[in-house]
Amino acid sequence: QQPVQSPQAVILREGEDAVINCSSSKALYSVHWYRQKHGEAPVFLMILLKGGEQKGHEKISASFNEKKQQSSLYLTASQLSYSGTYFCGTERRTSGTYKYIFGTGTRLKVLA
Amino acid sequence: DVKVTQSSRYLVKRTGEKVFLECVQDMDHENMFWYRQDPGLGLRLIYFSYDVKMKEKGDIPEGYSVSREKKERFSLILESASTNQTSMYLCASSLAGQGSGELFFGEGSRLTVL
Numbered sequence: 001q002q003p004v005q006s007p008q009a010v011i012l013r014e015g016e017d018a019v020i021n022c023s024s025s026k027a028l029y030s031v032h033w034y035r036q037k038h039g040e041a042p043v044f045l046m047i048l049l050k051g052g053e054q055k056g057h058e059k060i061s062a063s064f065n066e067k068k069q070q071s072s073l074y075l076t077a078s079q080l081s082y083s084g085t086y087f088c089g090t091e092r093r094t095s096g097t098y099k100y101i102f103g104t105g106t107r108l109k110v111l112a
Numbered sequence: 113d114v115k116v117t118q119s120s121r122y123l124v125k126r127t128g129e130k131v132f133l134e135c136v137q138d139m140d141h142e143n144m145f146w147y148r149q150d151p152g153l154g155l156r157l158i159y160f161s162y163d164v165k166m167k168e169k170g171d172i173p174e175g176y177s178v179s180r181e182k183k184e185r186f187s188l189i190l191e192s193a194s195t196n197q198t199s200m201y202l203c204a205s206s207l208a209g210q211g212s213g214e215l216f217f218g219e220g221s222r223l224t225v226l
Contacts, residue, residue: 001171002154041220042215095168097208102156
């Protein structure tokens, strides 16, 4: 039911790149990405809409493959501030409205 | 500055107690959500509401109920708390409509049931 994220955890050094994947068993209309720092609320990074439109963060990019029902988040030249848990979220249609379902999360730690 | 406020950051309750978690948003959002966050399981949707007095079950509604009497306030109720409901609870709000954009989250309420 929940989108599955991979990897579950990743450790990298400042300046290195990382890719986080999000895969759904159900059709995706849109994909959202959030980052949660320890002890804080999750914060919106970006949304990718069906049809290719992307809105969000200037230093982090993402792709959305509607056919494969997958999205990937690309963090290039990682900074210490990128550390946190990343969640992908999707909209699922329900009776009369849409609900937001989140993935299992990826813990990312950037070392100096 | 937009805000979602959860009434209690930390609560400790005993098994069988009734627990109320309150959430208030000041953005005039139609949608409000309750999630629980557990290590390795991510954020799981308990209930959500898309209008006053309207509610829908999420993926794990068992043992929970909700109330939305005013647009800005969404309450999560544990009728009889159990130890397996020990968790971090996150409230969120958003505008209505598909693809409408981001959810705004509160800072969370960490509940421990003894």
